[in-house]
Amino acid sequence: MNRKPHVTLSDIARQLNVSKVTVSKALRGHPDISRETTSLVKKVAEELGYTPNFAARNLSSRKSNTIGVVVPKIAHFFFSSVIEAIYDEAFNNNYDIALTVSQENAEREKKHVETLMAMRVDGLIVSITQETRDSAIFEKVLSRNIPLVFMDRVLPVDGTSQVTVDDKGGAAQAIELAISNGYRKIAHIGGYKEINIGKNRYEGYVEAMKKHGLPIEPDWVIHGGFGEDDGYQGFMKLYKSGHMPEFIFAVTYPVALGIYAAASEVGVRIPDDLDVICFGSASINKFLKPALTYIDQPTDNLGRAAVDLVLEHIGETEEYEPKHVEVQTVLVMRDTCIKKKAAPAAAVK
Amino acid sequence: MNRKPHVTLSDIARQLNVSKVTVSKALRGHPDISRETTSLVKKVAEELGYTPNFAARNLSSRKSNTIGVVVPKIAHFFFSSVIEAIYDEAFNNNYDIALTVSQENAEREKKHVETLMAMRVDGLIVSITQETRDSAIFEKVLSRNIPLVFMDRVLPVDGTSQVTVDDKGGAAQAIELAISNGYRKIAHIGGYKEINIGKNRYEGYVEAMKKHGLPIEPDWVIHGGFGEDDGYQGFMKLYKSGHMPEFIFAVTYPVALGIYAAASEVGVRIPDDLDVICFGSASINKFLKPALTYIDQPTDNLGRAAVDLVLEHIGETEEYEPKHVEVQTVLVMRDTCIKKKAAPAAAVK
DNA sequence: GTGAAAGCGCTAACAG
DNA sequence: CTGTTAGCGCTTTCAC
Secondary structure, eight states: OOOOOOOOHHHHHHHHTSOHHHHHHHHTTOTTSOHHHHHHHHHHHHHHTOOOOHHHHHHHHTOOOEEEEEESOSSSHHHHHHHHHHHHHHHHTTOEEEEEEOTTOHHHHHHHHHHHHHTTOSEEEEOOOTTOOOOHHHHHHHHTTOOEEEESSOOOOTTOEEEEEOHHHHHHHHHHHHHHTTOOOEEEEEOOTTSHHHHHHHHHHHHHHHHTTOOOOGGGEEEOOSSHHHHHHHHHHHHHHTOOOSEEEESSHHHHHHHHHHHHHHTOOTTTTSEEEEEOOOTTGGGBSSOOOEEEOOHHHHHHHHHHHHHHHHHOOSOOOOOEEEEOOEEEOOSSSOOOOSSOOOOOO | OOOOOOOOHHHHHHHHTSOHHHHHHHHTTOTTSOHHHHHHHHHHHHHHTOOOOHHHHHHHHTOOOEEEEEESOSSSHHHHHHHHHHHHHHHHTTOEEEEEEOTTOHHHHHHHHHHHHHTTOSEEEEOOOTTOOOOHHHHHHHHTTOOEEEESSOOOOTTOEEEEEOHHHHHHHHHHHHHHTTOOOEEEEEOOTTSHHHHHHHHHHHHHHHHTTOOOOGGGEEEOOSSHHHHHHHHHHHHHTTOOOSEEEESSHHHHHHHHHHHHHHTOOTTTTSEEEEEOOOTTGGGBSSOOOEEEOOHHHHHHHHHHHHHHHHHOOSOOOOOEEEEOOEEEOOSSSOOOOSSOOOOOO
């Protein structure tokens, strides 16, 4: 492919018999330049089909006007919604987004962060992978004074801002509802305890149980991943143990779906034999039978808050005190987590 | 924020008493440089925490190693899946992706294409918005000799490659199945006819109907958007006309969901009173009651084919003959589009 | 094998 | 208001 050489500032300048600088300023609407010159320059730029060269601009101005984003997944309701909000908020603020996807792989994540640093992004928004434990790469980001905001899935690193969901409070609220509806045998199919969202949702569960003097059976707490398959496996483990709870709190929506799949496979009816509640949702929840009662994560707020936070940090000339924004959850009532029947059918093997 | 000045090639060069050029070449594994020098350079680069500057690299090499992507939506099963495939395929080929989202807005789309041109992306993958009619911006891309691949939603522009789904064939296949299952009164809630996917799916419907000598009732063909709401409205229009079909072919999965919602609202039972089939799917289809029988679009193939096509074009030094890749659909049988009952309950107002 | 010179296209700082 | 001067950090010749 032989590309035509691009039109540059000099081409415009030459045609107008002015200097590059004048053109550069005019194009950016700098107040230095008179209205007439500006409009003249713009006209010629248009005629010549001028397209600015961001690489050159970034190089000489030492900023990219871009926020780097690293997420573990895209084809996932939660993340795709958050990402959409991030794009929109950045667009509204005249910033570009450089999005990368780690595929839940810590090594890729590291590589992506390096790429984004090489792009000289002005700031970074990261939601870590399930397996990320090492914070070295993020320390490196901070040592370069690049504003870093962890979103939803965070790593405890000094100097970073955070936007999270009130996982603990939301989880506790879910359990409270279950208890008030008469359930006592409450299990939790949870995520990894090493990651904040797994840990905090678990803690919310524990806290609410303790508050009501309910015992936490060790085999009713299962830790694993955040996917459908994890929910499926988790349910099967409970089921095969022959020691079934009457209620399950699922750490994510996909995990709840996995529970649905497994339950239907072995003939356990939801919510009659076993009732369920979960953290998070999906656009199709209303079509699910029974539709899940869930703890809603305001994905839009999350994404926007993350962008606002990096921008705030980027705009700061002085020392910046990292912030922690916690977005509140909302309990949304649907068809599950209903009042316990007087004599529930026992779901035994 | 005062950033520390970044480590540059010169810093490494100075420390090693060699020239920038040597360092640059060594870092890129150029065969010019001896093995020892190379490993020495790499070691020092590591120690100093060197991060290459892509802007500088792009500027001087005149290429960005990046493929620009413009899609109308992210929080949507079809697109998020395709995007994930695009990212993965690009990653495998050592390319970066610059993703932008038009939000189904033609003006934003234009702006994004301009931004991507300014970034000097090596190639472009675009899925146009519902409302895109003007191809001017894309002609501009071509005039710059930037390889352009339209994906799924295409505009007929000479010189562009295309990756599409066999919309017509898939639609025809769906109708054939309906007919073979005994349905005759078949409606189509379709997309805009001005856009290929809307047009071709509609044509597949028409073709199959004609082939079997079935009449196409004008009020049984409704054109609109591709969202849930369009399906809802479409159904309601049919319903209120008092002239209901016994079967609906929905142009997208969301449209089918809209039909589900509307039908359940007015008490029309699917598939008993009214049967449905649609184009596309979602990960949660298996949880839908009844699960939709659908024409599967291989999102993974689509995304990968698009990337492969741009890369092929980018790699071509000579004149490149644009290609059109058509990805085949697969009919997936679930709980709808079943054999028509002998005497179906009439769904009347 | 290595390096010196010459820019890529733009902006920042300052001078007029 | 406009222009001059000097790079930004890197790669590309092309000598040595």
